[in-house]
Amino acid sequence: MTRRPLVAGNWKMNGLLRQLTELEAIGAAAAEAGPGIEMLICPPATLVSATSGLLFGKAATGGQDCHAEASGAHTGDISAEMLADVGATYVIVGHSERRSDHAESDETVQAKAKAAWRARLAAIVCVGETRAEHEAGETLDVLGRQLRQSLPEGVTGANTVVAYEPVWAIGTGLTPTGEDIVEAHDFIRKTLAERFGTDVAEAVRILYGGSVKPGNAGEILGMRNVDGALVGGASLKAQDFVAICRACPASTS
Numbered sequence: 001m002t003r004r005p006l007v008a009g010n011w012k013m014n015g016l017l018r019q020l021t022e023l024e025a026i027g028a029a030a031a032e033a034g035p036g037i038e039m040l041i042c043p044p045a046t047l048v049s050a051t052s053g054l055l056f057g058k059a060a061t062g063g064q065d066c067h068a069e070a071s072g073a074h075t076g077d078i079s080a081e082m083l084a085d086v087g088a089t090y091v092i093v094g095h096s097e098r099r100s101d102h103a104e105s106d107e108t109v110q111a112k113a114k115a116a117w118r119a120r121l122a123a124i125v126c127v128g129e130t131r132a133e134h135e136a137g138e139t140l141d142v143l144g145r146q147l148r149q150s151l152p153e154g155v156t157g158a159n160t161v162v163a164y165e166p167v168w169a170i171g172t173g174l175t176p177t178g179e180d181i182v183e184a185h186d187f188i189r190k191t192l193a194e195r196f197g198t199d200v201a202e203a204v205r206i207l208y209g210g211s212v213k214p215g216n217a218g219e220i221l222g223m224r225n226v227d228g229a230l231v232g233g234a235s236l237k238a239q240d241f242v243a244i245c246r247a248c249p250a251s252t253s
């Protein structure tokens, strides 16, 4: 089974209209990379519409979060349907910053993943251990629990991407060892196979996120069961993001 690598940029709470100029270079690089790699930008909600317009036909656009409901009295929230309406095809759910800043539980994340599917968006479901959990040797236990509770029934390779983001590696410049990344990704693939069957598990892309930079992208993206990256800080500069995409081995079919 060949999985098409996905390199995704999560701009988090960064980006004003004037930063949309970065998208020109990203769109050009996506066109040059061809179909062997998929590129995705998840800007803040205010820029989703403009981003999808600028990247149309070249790279995908996603939201960073969605509410579980389609519409209603939820001041300040946006729904998966609203993201789809302005051209998004992906939405990140369960990012550790949502889990900590907004006390999102695995159950909430699961409801959001279902909402994404309802709106025909693919859900990028984030999992990852904290520093304390890492140091206590609990990484695989935490990943197992988060996968069990955050993923709805009905996962397919088309509707779901899993992102492994160790919380202690996000924005810190620290990354796990290669062995730790491979162990986590192998474990995620095995856990998906146990619940959804081998065919589905082989089709779901598993991204690594946490301090991915041009300097370490080639090594990380070449690892077994690493099907792309979810990039934070380094996705804000087109030059860095494009360098990361270029370091990604493309699928050949």
Ligand SMILES: O=C(CO)COP(=O)(O)O
Pocket (backbone or CB within 6 Å): 010, 095, 165, 169, 170, 171, 172, 173, 209, 210, 211, 212, 230, 231, 232, 233, 234
């Ligand atoms: O949280 C991340 C992507 O979702 C990773 O962020 P950094 O690449 O800034 O470490």
